[in-house]
Every structure is written in structure tokens, then in C-alpha cells.
Amino acid sequence: MKRTLLTGNAAAAWGARLANVDYIPSFPITPQTEIIESLSEWIDNGEMPGRLVTLESEHSMITAAGSAAATGIRTFSATSSQGLLYGMEMLYTVSGWRAPFVLVNVSRGLSSPITLEPDHNDIFAARDCGFLQIHCASCQEILDSILIAYRLGEDARVRLPVIVNMDGFYLSFTREPVVIPDEESAREFVGNFDPENIHFSASAPESQAVAVLGGGPYSYFRYETHLAAMNGLAAYEEIAEEFGQRFGRSHSAVESYCADDADYLFVMLGSFATKAKEAVDRLRVCGWSIGLVRPRLVRPFPASQLQHLLADRKGIAVIDQNISMGMGGVLHSELATALYGQSGKQPILASFIGALGGRDIAIEEFFEIAEVIKQAASSGVTPPPRLLYTREELREIRKLQAVARAERDELNNNSGHKKGEAQ
Amino acid sequence: MYRIRFHGRGGQGMKTASRILGTAFFLEGYEVQDAPRYGAERRGAPIFAYVRADSKPINERGIILNPDLVIVADDSLVPVPAAGVMAGITAHTLLLINSNEEESEWRHRLNLECPVLILSLKEEVSERAELPYIGATCTGASARLTGVISNRALEQAIREELSELGTTVIEKNLENALAAYESMADNEGAITEGGLASADSYALPGWIDLPFEDARTSAPAIYAPATSVEVKTGLWRTQRPIIDYDLCKKCWWICGSYCPDGAIEVEESLPIIDYDHCKGCLVCVAQCPSHAIEAIPEAQAQALEAETQEGEQK
16 A cells, blocks of 8 residues: 555556456557556566457447457546547447446547537536546546446446546646555456356357337337436445455445535536535635535436435535536436426525536636525525626637627738739 | 646657656556647747646646746747646746756746756757657656656656667667756755645635726737838837836846847846837737737837926926
8 A cells, every 4th residue: 555646547556456356458648648557567578468459440449349248348437528428329339238348538528619628528428328437626536436336337246348437637636645445456346257148259159239129129128227326326325335444445336525414515527526625624614504516427327325315404505517518417417317306495496507528617617606506595596507708708708709890801811812812 | 736847849759758758657556647738730849748646636737837848949938938847836846958058048048947957869860859868867867856756667667658760760769868867866856746726815816807908909810920020129129129128037138138139238137128119019019928028009118208308397
């Protein structure tokens, strides 16, 4: 066991190394590349066994990962953003093979316009594909979650691939103190992969791509996958409990911070939630009864824990780092679904969209969000969804537009001038 | 909590500098967070990196906007908006800048109230990205300014962070870092940990409801940078830059120096646009670090002027 400074990417590489993975199909993409660079360096230096192969695209990479897992070996891969979407067809396909492996996604906003900085539209695009999802808030959690994810995916009740998600830049390139468990205890915890009936040998071909026509058989296979994902709820809690006992770090399906007695709650995912913790601390100093609830497990969705945690509150602010065009925040919708029809008085459930493309959330904005839900609770009127976007930011975009307008005018003037010359 | 930001150009070692300082804090028993921030990774492009250090676990994340110390490895970055050197500098901040200009010159140019320290390498280098050991120098100086990092921790941090680069490189970096550490002896502990924003009294975020704008405006299209066009008179202008003096920080040297037509005059630190010669290129609008220069269509500006004049005549 060693406590040292690691980036989120290095923590992910350590997770894969300690899980004793056999095969790593890879393809580079910012801000993920450091993960596969670290692993390939270790393999080259003989510091870890296994085989790393660079594929020609994420589509092939996910196919290779699923295929490798379908031969019964332990597989790891990593991607981000556009790469995850490029592999999307195969995410749905390989999860249906019911062969588990772990994929790290380093969240990054999607095109267009293109960016490098984080938001969760990439990982939410993969929401319904059959991979389970664990969302991390710290570099330590990334390493720990990869170990947990192998246990979860390989559990006989589940047998599905798992995505471990971290935010680009805010975790991927940020160093924090991380405890690296020693190899022996990590391997004891993860255990050997028991592939059950998954196997491959040259003389015994097996097809993973069966066709089923008529909806009945299709419904059976699809719903069985759903039931397996739902089994992940109980399996996750058991595995996380065992992890906590062994390593002394608790990673329950839903993190709850200062929430037990709180009238008001922030609910959010990922690393920006630690900023909410800081805001909770400072609000509490000023007498606020407020806390944070952060789902760590997003698929399966821990609805009953959230129903329990959110019951009997005055106001809840859901801060979504994603946007479903024409609908709004995805987490807000999912919480509303979970809370609908529950007995008792329903809390105000207000929607905030923030941190798109890595747009920071200032501590003052958390204070103001708290004020908004407090006022809503006292008036009983849910406020409309609020994009966290300031007058200064609009001034900045007006500046960019003004420059673009001036350049366009100038180009138009120039081309008009040239036409005149040609005549 | 200590909040420290390094600014430099790709190749000057700012990421490494932040890591060395982060590790040095960690060796002194601090909780640490350090991170670089860059866009297009290329040599010479502006990058910055930051370090947070505290006695308890750190929940704050992202770019530091209330720095205790800002280190600028390359003074040519000051007027580059993408570099963000000036972001969040207050009277509390200490600005450590590598420059051959005097401290008073920088305070004057940028209208600064904060203390400024000069880190002068006194070396003539043609290629700024090749500035030798500037990262190590910045790290050594900043470590001393915190007052809580011993030279032993600094040395160990350098050995750990540069371990893959070989003895010669390590020794040369150590030499520069320790010299810079010594050079700041008189300023040991000059920076102090910034205070916490209170939930009782805070500046409102200034949220707005984003209005709908049709796709002609709101699609993210850009136009190729216009080539320089020789415009003889301000009559050709279609967009007019207007300075909002309430927002202007009077760092006149930036807009004044960047106007390609020299059409911004300065009177007692106050930039004034000469509309007779301004061609409406809006370079000043783009350069202004506090977004204080607004652009409005020239026709609209002239209509407003006519109204004002009429009002005055009546």
C-alpha cells in the first residue's frame, strides 16, 4: 500500500493493472490517452503481464474487447466522448453477448461545436446500451471502482460489461493523493475470472450473433439483460461492502454527504459534486440545513435508495452536467420518475443545467441555487429549469460574434471588390 | 488553502513546475491537487497549470480564479486573452513575473494594486519556448514564497518528478531551482492562504435567461480570419467598438498596443478610441481581458449620436 499523487488517468491504469487484466484493445483519444500510454509502458517494461493492441478505431476496439471477453479472458479498455459514440453500435452488440469486461470512459463534451472539456452527454448516450455505469468523483474512486467493476460485471447474477466514468481534465489530468493497494490484497479482492460457460476453442465454434425474428425471442433476450442489470443493485452493495471492509473506503451505490438531517439537497454526478460538498460545508457554517446526494451507480439506477434519501425534504436541486435537447437534464427526469407516485409530501425538485463542456460552477452559484430552492419550497412553486450562464458569459459570446461579423463583412466586401475587377 | 497558478508557453515546463511544487507540498504533509490546462497541445501555445495545497482534503476543483500567487514564466503572455494571466488577480495576489521590465513598469502598465516580484533571467534568448530551466526557476522561487516548503523537500520533489530524465538534467534543474529558492529569501512566506467565500454575503452570479436566436446567429460557424485590408478612414467602419468605462480596468497598455491603426489614445491611463481613424476591426474588443469593449453596428451608433446631438441642440 502506497499513498502518492496520481492523475485520474494514472489511477485508472493502476486499477487495470491491479485487476490483473489479460488483454487491452486500445485507441487513443484526448483526454484518455494517458491511460493506455501508462499500461503499454508497464507491459513493455515487463512490470505487468498482458497484451495491449492498438486497433484502427473505437468500433473495432469495442468489438475486440467484447470478443476477447467472450473467450473467457479478463479484458480492459478505455475511451472518451466521440470515441464512445463511434463505438456505440458495438456497445449495444457486445453487452448482448453477456461477456463481462470493464471500459473506462473519460467524459468529454460532444460535437458540435467540438471541445475537449468534460460533460456527461457522452456517457448518457450510452445509458441504455446494457453496460452498467459507475460514476467517479475522485481519483481514488476511479482506481477502487475498477476493482469493484470487475467483481460486479463478472458476478453470476449480472455478467454484463461495466463502464467506469470519470470527468476529463477535472479528474483525468488532475493529480490528487491516491492510495494504491498492494497487489496481493487487490488480487485477493478481485479474484480470478470464472467465465462459467464462456469459452472459445478453435475446434468448437460458437456464434455470439444469433438472429431472432419475431418479437417474442427478442423480448426474452432483451428483458433478461435488463433483469441482469437490475440484479446489479444488490450485487453492487455486497461487493462495495466487502471492499469497504477490506480497504477501509466506502463506495456505496449512492453517496450521501451531510444529508441525514438536511431540509435541502444538491443532487449531482461526478467530480463536480465535490465542489458541492465544499458549498455544503460553507452553507452549514451559515446555518443552512443542506447536504449532497450523489448517485455513484447510474445503471442500474438505485431508485429505491434515492426514494429513501430524497423523501421528506423541502427542496432538491438537481444539477445536470448534460442536456437532452428538447427535454432538459437527464438526471432530473430520472429522479422525477423515481419520485413520482411516492406517498407523502413531494419535495420541490428543481432542475439546473451546468458545467456543460467543462464550464465551471462557482461556489457562489451553489449558494444561489440553495437560495432558489429555499424560496421555491416556501412558495410551493417549482422554478423553471435554469441554465447556469451569466451576463459576463453572454458578453464574451457577443464579443466572439462581433469579431465573426466583422470578418464576414470584410470577406464579403473583398469578394465584391474582386467581382467588380473581373467585370 | 494555498492556490497557485503557473502561466507559460508549451515547452517551458509549467506542467512539470506545478507537479514539482505539488509534490513538494505533499512531502511537507499537505493535501494536494495539481493539474495542467491546455487546449491545442503545441510548443509555444499558452498553457497554465495550478496547485492547491491544504491541511485537509481538498474538495474545490477546476481553474483557480482567486489565486494567492500567479507565476508568469513569459511576460509576452500578459496581453494574450487565451492565456488568462490576469484572471482573478486582486490586491491579495502576489504576481511573480519573468521579465526584463521593472516591477513598477508592470504595476503601471496593468494598473495593478497587488505586489509584483520580478524573476529576471537576464538572458537573451531568441526562442521563448527554449528558455532554459525556466520551469525549475519558477518552482524554486514559488516554493520559497510559500514559506512552508524546505529546500530539502524541494530537492526531493525535483528528483522524484524528473527521475526519468537522467542525472545531468536533474542536477541542472536542481541548481536553477535552488538558486531561485535562495533569491527569494527576503520574500519567504510572502504569500498567504486566501480566505473562504462566505455563504452569508456573496456576489450574485448574474445568471441570465439565454434568449432564443435563430441559426443565422447561433450556429457555431466561423469565418476565415480576414486579411489585413487597408482602410483609409473611419467612414468605412460597419461595427463600432465602445468602451464601457465602468468595466474598463484601465490596463490601457493592452488595447492601446494592440490597435493596428494606433487609433486608441491614452490620457492618464484612460484609453480613448479615435473614431475618425478606427476601422472597426474589433481587435481591441477581442483583446480586452475584462470584456469591457462592446461592439454595436455603426449605423445604429450613428443614429444614437444624431439623437444625442439633436437633444443637445434642443
